[in-house]
Amino acid sequence: MFQSTLSRTTLATLISGVLLAGAAHAAPAAKRATGGDVLPFKATEKLLPNGLKVIVVPTGFPNLVSVHIPVQTGSRNEVEPGKSGFAHFFEHMMFRGTPTYPPEKYQEVITKAGARQNAYTSDDLTNYYTTFAKQDLETVLKVEADRFQHLSYPVEAFKTESRAVLGEYNKNSANPMSKLFEVQRDAAYTTHTYKHTTMGFLKDIEDMPNQYDYSKVFFDRWYRPEKTTIIIAGDVEPAKAIAMVEKYWAGWKRGTFKSNVPVEPAPRGAQYRHVAWQTPTLPLVTVAYRAPSFVAQQKEQAALSMALSLSFGRTSPLYKRLVQDEQKVDQLFDFTPNRVDPTLATIGARVKNPADAVMVRDAILQTVAKLRDEPVSAQELEAAKSAQKYGLIRSLDNTEAIASTLASYVHFERSYGTLNGYYRAIDNLTPADLQAAARKYLVDDSMVVTTLSHDALPKGIEQLPKLASFAPQAASAKFDVLVQKSALPQIRFKLLFAAGSAHDPKGKEGLAALTAAMVASSGSRERKIDEVTKALFPMAGSLAEQTDKEMTTFTGTIHKDNWDQFLGIAMPLLTDPGFREEDFRRLKDAQRNALVLDLKDNNEEEFGKERLQTNVFAGTGYGHPVLGTVAGIDSITLDDVKAFYAKAYTRGAVKVGISGDVSDAMTASLKAQLARLPEGAGLPATSVPKGRMPNGLEVEIVEKNTRATAISFGLPLEVTRTHPDFAALWLAKTWLGEHRSSSAHLYQRIREERGMNYGDYAYIEAFPRGMFQFFPNPNLGRKAQLFEVWIRPVAP
Known part of the structure; x- marks a missing residue:
C-alpha cells in the first residue's frame, strides 16, 4: 500500500530551509536583476466552468512533466472544535484508493509510469504532486481526477490511517523544535485556527478513529474544484494539456460550503x-x-x-x-x-x-x-x-x-x-x-x-x-555638545574623555593608551576590524584615537552623504567594542614595539623629550610615557582593558564637538549613538602633578651608537592657560624659539649664525610628536607643563 512517506515536513527541516533562505536574502550582490517578471515562462491559464483553475507552463526542459495540485485546505480550515488535524489526515487518506482504482491498482499505474509522487500539508493548503515522463500525462491526469472525485475508503482503513497519524505526531513530538513550535502557537493564539499546528491538537488526533463520519463531511466540503488548481509544467503543449484536464475533470461538481475562519483578537x-x-x-x-x-x-x-x-x-x-x-x-x-x-x-x-x-x-x-x-x-x-x-x-x-x-x-x-x-x-x-x-x-x-x-x-x-x-535613551542622556557649523560637506566630530595615562594604575602603565587602541582598532562586537575597514573604505570614513596624559579623544570624519551608514559602522567600535583576544595580542605587541623600537631605539629626539618629562615628573601620573613602560604593558590583561573601558568611557564622561555642514538630525543621531555608552560619571579626577625642581644643574646622558645627538632641557612650570601670565609667557616663548620658526632667536643664533645644528625651539606646553608636525594636535590639555628647549641634532 502506498503512503506519502516524505510528505510530513518536520519543523526542524523547515527551519533548515529557512536558514538557507536567510542566507540568500542577505548575501551581497554587485548588480541586482531589476525589472520584468522573475518567472520567465509563458503560462497558459484557464478557469473551467466548475471553478477548477488550470495553469500550464512549458518549462523548456525535455521529456518530463510535473503535475502539482494545490488545494486551498490546510489546518487553517479546521474550524470545528475537536476536529483539528483533518487536513493533514486527508493527505494520507487520498492514497487509499477509489472503486475504479483501489490502492494497489493506483500504485501499479504510478509505478509503471516511473513517477515520483508525494504530498504535503501546511496551514493553508494541501499539495499533491507527481513527476513523470511526458507520454504519461493523460494517464496521470485520469487517475488523479478519479481519486479527487471518487475517494472511497472503508472504516477499517480509516482507523488504520488515523493510528498512523498518531504515530506521526508521536514521532514529531520527539523533535524538540517541533514541540517548541506547538507550544509557541498555542500561547500566541486564543481564537484563530493557527493555534494548532498542521498535525492538530493531540486530544483530537487521539479521538480521530471515532470520526469516520466527519471525515466524509470534511472531504465533501473542501475537495472541490473551486478550491483547487492544477499546475502542469514541463515538456507540454498547453492546448492538449488543457483538453485532457477538461476531459477528466470537467464533471467534478462545484461545492457550496462556506467557512468563516475566526478572526484572532x-x-x-x-x-x-x-x-x-x-x-x-x-x-x-x-x-x-x-x-x-x-x-x-x-x-x-x-x-x-x-x-x-x-x-x-x-x-x-x-x-x-x-x-x-x-x-x-x-x-x-x-x-x-x-x-x-x-x-x-x-x-x-x-x-x-x-x-x-x-x-x-x-x-x-x-x-x-x-x-x-x-x-x-x-x-x-x-x-x-x-x-x-x-x-x-x-x-x-x-x-x-x-x-x-x-x-x-x-x-x-x-x-x-x-x-x-x-x-x-x-x-x-x-x-x-x-x-x-x-x-x-x-x-x-x-x-x-x-x-x-x-x-x-x-x-x-x-x-x-x-x-x-x-x-538608546537619547532623550534623557545629557551631553556637552559644541556645534561649529560651516559649508564644508565633510563632517568631523571629536569625543573627549577625561581618561589618560595619568589614570594608569601602578604597574599597568600604558593601560589608557591600549584601551583606546582596542576601541578604535579591534572592531565592534558585530564586526571584526577588517570588516570595519572594508566597510569604511569606499566612503573614506575613519575613527581614530589619541591618548595623552589627561584625556583620550576619538575623532570621526565622514562626508555628510554617508553619515547614517558611517555611524552604524563606526560608533559601535566605541559603544559596543569587540575586545577579542587576537586583537588584544596584536595591539599590545604594537604598543610595546612603539615604545621600545619606535621611541627608545629609533627616535633619539622624541626619546630625549620623554626622558625629560619622566625625570621632572617622577613619582606622579606624568612620570611615564603615554605608551607606558615595558613592565606595565607586559602586565596588562584583556580583563584590565575591559575594566578600564567600563569606568572611563561612560555617558557622563564624554564631551562632544562636531563641525561641518551639520544638521540638527545629525547631532541628534550622534547623541542617540552616545546614549548607548555605559552610565556613569567616568574616572575620578587626577591631582595636579607637581614637577621636581632641580637642585642645580642635573644632566642625564643616554649613550647610543648614533650620529644624531639631541638635547632637551627644561624645568617645571606653574603657568598653564588659566594663569594670568600665560599670554605674556607665550609671547616670550614665541620670540625665543617658536616651533619650526626660522626667525626665532634660538634658531637665528645657533643654526643661522653658528651653523651648529638642524633646529632650536622653545615650549611652554607639551608638543608630543613635534618632529613630524608643524602644529600640535588639539586635545593635549595637561594640568602641569614644562618650560622646555629642544636642541635638534648636533654633531657629537
Missing part, C-alpha cells in the same frame, strides 16, 4: 512559555511576533520578512557575533511564513550553554529594538533584494522545482502571476518600508518568548523586558 500582552525536555538536548530560545498576512501586491509582509532576514540571517552582524565569533549558539534563524491570515514571525537560536539563554534572548531583543529605531542601509537592502531574486532564479533548475515553487504561491489567488507580483513588491521595498513594518509588528504586546531545555535555565528568563529598555 488583538494580542493580549507578551507571553512566555517553557518546555521542560525530558532527555538531554541543547536549549532553544525563540522570540515571535504577530506578522501580517500574505498579499502579493502589498509590501508589509515582504518588508517584515526582509527586515528580519537582514537582522538575523547568515550575513547579519548578530549571526556573526553569536555563531561565529562568540560561538554562544550553533543555530540562529528567522522565519516569516507566507500565510493567508496574520501569522507569527519567529526568531530563534539553539544555545550551547544554558547559562547563556538570557543573554541570547536579550541579544535578539536588542537587535529587534535597533531594527525599530534605525533603518537598514539602502546598500544592504539592495544587496538583499538581489540575493533573494537571484536565489529564487537559481532554484528553478528543473521542471519539478518550477512547479513546486509555483504551487507554494498559486494557492493564494489561484494565479500564475502571484509570484511575479510578490517579487515586484520586493523590488520596490525601501529602508523606510522595512522600518515601518518593524515598528508596526515588532511590539511588546504581540511578543511570544518560548524556551525549551533539559537543564534549568537562568533565573529571569521568564521575565520579559520591554523593547524600549534596549533602545
